[in-house]
Amino acid sequence: MNRLADILSRMMSVLLYPLFIPTYGMILFCCAYAIHVRPLPFIWSLVAIIGTFILTCFLPMSAIWLMIRRGQVTDIQIVNARERTMPYIYTLSGFAFWAYFLIQVLKAPIFLGFIAVGATVAIGLIALINRVWKISAHLTGMGGLFGGLMSYCLAICATPTWGTIIGWLLLSLLLMYARIRLDAHTSAQVCAGWLLGITCTFIPYCFAVYAL
Numbered sequence: 449m450n451r452l453a454d455i456l457s458r459m460m461s462v463l464l465y466p467l468f469i470p471t472y473g474m475i476l477f478c479c480a481y482a483i484h485v486r487p488l489p490f491i492w493s494l495v496a497i498i499g500t501f502i503l504t505c506f507l508p509m510s511a512i513w514l515m516i517r518r519g520q521v522t523d524i525q526i527v528n529a530r531e532r533t534m535p536y537i538y539t540l541s542g543f544a545f546w547a548y549f550l551i552q553v554l555k556a557p558i559f560l561g562f563i564a565v566g567a568t569v570a571i572g573l574i575a576l577i578n579r580v581w582k583i584s585a586h587l588t589g590m591g592g593l594f595g596g597l598m599s600y601c602l603a604i605c606a607t608p609t610w611g612t613i614i615g616w617l618l619l620s621l622l623l624m625y626a627r628i629r630l631d632a633h634t635s636a637q638v639c640a641g642w643l644l645g646i647t648c649t650f651i652p653y654c655f656a657v658y659a660l
Contacts, residue, residue, distance in 0.1 A: 457626035461586065464623055465524075467539070469589035470504040470546065470567065471497065473596050477560065484604055496554055503546040504539075511538040536575035543568040559603040562653035563596045570648040574641075584633045584641030590620045591645025598646075599653045 478493040512535050515521040521531045547564035550556040556564075570588055577583045594616050601608045624638040633641075 457629045460623055460626040464586060466585045466589040467505040467509055469593050471501045473593050474500040484606060499549050503542045508539040508542045532578050540571045543571050559599045559653050563599055563649045566648035566652055567592050570644055582637055584627055584638045586623060586627055587638045587641035588645040590623055591642035592649040595646035595650030598650045602657060
């Protein structure tokens, strides 16, 4: 039973790897927008999804793999907190270009720009916090995706169903359990990561909507 729990925890950690989250989010956005508002041009959706994957996943992960081959990083999960600084810097650069790509090139809806900038800020904060405390990047990604969902609902004046909210929270709790079980983080580190993610991707847009 313990072995099965360990395997499932590792699977969740891989499937919900932080660098996959923006691509998942962009796919969800394109599908949800087509259902709730209007279908987006196919070429726009394709470019948005591929561009998101390249800038927030492929390029940072390529840099991490190169660092692994050079012996600068032990593994793709970067369990050792002291090895995380340079990967975070590469990731921060990719996310910054992603935000520029969405805002200036694709002219994405304003809430998407807020989410991208918020995610970039979250990466920068993780890099700084990680120097003194190993906050969870996995849960920052999940919190950020949840914040993005809330921003989307606010932007189109929709109310998320209780099923969606509870399902997302349960998935986050399962990931928290997985990271704690694998001894990658403490309960405080996963909770702090989730709160950091939702704070960076939802609160700024929420404030902008109600303040302006």
